[in-house]
Amino acid sequence: MNESADQSGKLDRLGELLPGLIDGVLLPAETEELVQILRQSSDAQSYYLTYLQIHSDLGSIWGAGATVDIPLAGNLVQTLELAKPVPIANLRQGWFAGMSDHFFGVVACLIGIIIVLSVAVVFLLSGPIGDYRDSVMSLADAMDSRAGKLKDDAAGRATERKAAWDPDVAVVVRIDGTVSSWMAVGHRLKPGRIVLGNGSVQLEFMSGAVLAFAGPGELDIHSKDAATLISGSVSAHVPERARGFVLNAPDAAIVDLGTEFNVNVDPNGVSEVEVTSGEVELSLLGNDGNTLTSQRLHESTRMRVDGFDRSLVLLDSGGSATSKIVAFDDSRLPVTDQYVDEIVRAEPILYCRFEGSRDALIPNHMSDRLALRADPPESFHNSIRLSSGHVQFIRTEASRSLVIDGVIEDLNEGPYSIEFWMKPDDLQHATCLGVFPESRTDAGSFINVIEIVTDTFMIHDPGAIRFLHRSPPGELFGQGTNAFTPGICVPGQWHHVVAVKTNHAMEIHVNGQLVRQVELKEDKRHGPGHFYVVLGQLRDDWHRRQFSGALDELAIYKRALTVSEVAQHFEIIAFENQQPTLTE
Numbered sequence: 106m107n108e109s110a111d112q113s114g115k116l117d118r119l120g121e122l123l124p125g126l127i128d129g130v131l132l133p134a135e136t137e138e139l140v141q142i143l144r145q146s147s148d149a150q151s152y153y154l155t156y157l158q159i160h161s162d163l164g165s166i167w168g169a170g171a172t173v174d175i176p177l178a179g180n181l182v183q184t185l186e187l188a189k190p191v192p193i194a195n196l197r198q199g200w201f202a203g204m205s206d207h208f209f210g211v212v213a214c215l216i217g218i219i220i221v222l223s224v225a226v227v228f229l230l231s232g233p234i235g236d237y238r239d240s241v242m243s244l245a246d247a248m249d250s251r252a253g254k255l256k257d258d259a260a261g262r263a264t265e266r267k268a269a270w271d272p273d274v275a276v277v278v279r280i281d282g283t284v285s286s287w288m289a290v291g292h293r294l295k296p297g298r299i300v301l302g303n304g305s306v307q308l309e310f311m312s313g314a315v316l317a318f319a320g321p322g323e324l325d326i327h328s329k330d331a332a333t334l335i336s337g338s339v340s341a342h343v344p345e346r347a348r349g350f351v352l353n354a355p356d357a358a359i360v361d362l363g364t365e366f367n368v369n370v371d372p373n374g375v376s377e378v379e380v381t382s383g384e385v386e387l388s389l390l391g392n393d394g395n396t397l398t399s400q401r402l403h404e405s406t407r408m409r410v411d412g413f414d415r416s417l418v419l420l421d422s423g424g425s426a427t428s429k430i431v432a433f434d435d436s437r438l439p440v441t442d443q444y445v446d447e448i449v450r451a452e453p454i455l456y457c458r459f460e461g462s463r464d465a466l467i468p469n470h471m472s473d474r475l476a477l478r479a480d481p482p483e484s485f486h487n488s489i490r491l492s493s494g495h496v497q498f499i500r501t502e503a504s505r506s507l508v509i510d511g512v513i514e515d516l517n518e519g520p521y522s523i524e525f526w527m528k529p530d531d532l533q534h535a536t537c538l539g540v541f542p543e544s545r546t547d548a549g550s551f552i553n554v555i556e557i558v559t560d561t562f563m564i565h566d567p568g569a570i571r572f573l574h575r576s577p578p579g580e581l582f583g584q585g586t587n588a589f590t591p592g593i594c595v596p597g598q599w600h601h602v603v604a605v606k607t608n609h610a611m612e613i614h615v616n617g618q619l620v621r622q623v624e625l626k627e628d629k630r631h632g633p634g635h636f637y638v639v640l641g642q643l644r645d646d647w648h649r650r651q652f653s654g655a656l657d658e659l660a661i662y663k664r665a666l667t668v669s670e671v672a673q674h675f676e677i678i679a680f681e682n683q684q685p686t687l688t689e
């Protein structure tokens with residue numbers, strides 16, 4: 106064997122032994138073999154020292170800066186100790202000491218790269234290329250393997266984070282029959298698949314689209330604007346704000362144009378689409394997922410999608426849909442005498458129970474002042490109705506609201522509380538209640554807004570409840586302090602909402618729980634003025650952000666309700682009605 110081949114063999118063997126040395130798993134015989142190789146070859150010593158330096162440097166960069174104690178003997182120990190690997194962290198002396206952590210990390214990475222390149226150059230230039238190429242490449246391969254593992258781990262963590270950060274796209278609002286145990290009214294859904302053996306669920310998407318899905322079947326939810334029915338039956342209601350919602354089916358895509366429609370997919374994957382109101386654009390899809398042909402379907406039109414013959418077949422209307430969207434009932438809030446007594450004992454200045462009206466005014470249970478009146482008057486009994494002991498607001502294209510007849514003097518001079526129950530029809534951005542200064546010069550100037558928020562320019566959970574405080578009163582889009590609930594309200598369910606301004610903070614309680622508290626700056630807490638209250642939309646002269654649903658038991662206090670008082674008020678009714686809490 107020539108000297109060059111012998112040298113190459115020693116370096117190959119050294120490359121096999123060093124990982125075991127680093128991991129501390131070498132047998133005594135292997136350790137002695139390593140010592141002999143290092144004693145016999147200066148090239149092996151250079152390889153060894155460079156390998157350990159790279160390991161130490163990369164360990165520091167990756168957060169494991171410990172050096173390795175090598176059990177060697179004789180003069181070689183002294184030789185190797187003089188060149189013992191130095192963790193990069195120890196270099197943060199002198200010139201490096203003033204660097205920020207971020208900049209130093211960048212420099213450390215560059216040092217590591219330079220070392221790797223230097224090793225490659227040294228080995229390639231200091232001897233026959235054939236002797237050292239394999240050894241250098243073995244080291245590079247090992248480093249590539251380590252880097253690849255780190256990359257894969259990072260990708261896995263990124264995938265987990267993405268899954269955790271995926272937005273909620275729909276909420277379960279109704280369940281009929283037996284479904285999966287994990288599914289309950291109020292459960293929030295992220296993109297994924299729903300499988301039903303039996304029963305049905307009604308979902309409201311954050312876009313406003315409502316789907317009733319009946320099993321047996323499978324439904325893939327892609328986003329707030331799209332889903333795919335694999336099998337089963339779906340009835341869809343898509344309001345104007347959700348126009349463009351897409352429901353896919355095998356070989357088909359149904360793009361809503363503001364409508365109600367039914368889709369059935371049988372076990373063989375054959376789809377039928379029927380429009381009950383409005384119109385849709387129905388596409389027959391090719392193998393590439395693009396439209397082969399499409400047709401506009403109007404009310405009372407029913408069509409089969411034949412994926413085998415690649416055709417759309419017109420059918421007689423009147424197919425039987427196994428799924429059906431069910432409107433929320435008009436069930437009343439089970440208010441007891443005990444609840445009324447507790448509210449009266451808490452001494453609100455306004456307490457409207459919505460049990461009836463006198464002379465087109467909804468009376469204040471606490472006094473003859475501050476009754477509620479409809480604005481405009483003709484909206485009363487039309488888009489604003491008293492029903493089952495609560496007030497029902499119906500969304501329209503015209504302004505309609507309830508406004509207190511008079512003003513609340515000096516409301517913002519100290520703490521106060523606003524308490525009510527609400528049952529929203531949907532998750533559309535909608536104002537339940539606003540508080541405005543009597544002296545406002547701009548119609549958009551207000552001090553408080555309590556509303557359901559979904560599609561806004563702010564950062565919050567979709568369908569959260571917002572409590573906004575602006576002191577002094579500010580104009581629309583002006584500065585203010587927000588408190589958002591961390592959960593989501595559920596259409597068709599009663600919620601107990603209490604907004605409190607204390608001497609130093611604002612609080613929002615939902616279903617007996619304090620879910621958010623936000624400190625107020627000293628100059629943003631209190632202020633003078635008289636105020637009036639608007640219910641059902643953002644402003645009394647503007648139809649934007651109209652609330653659709655029921656409100657009941659409105660009470661306003663010129664003091665801060667305590668956490669225990671709020672919880673007690675909720676619990677009196679919750680035991681009767683089993684109210685859900687906000688889903689986390």
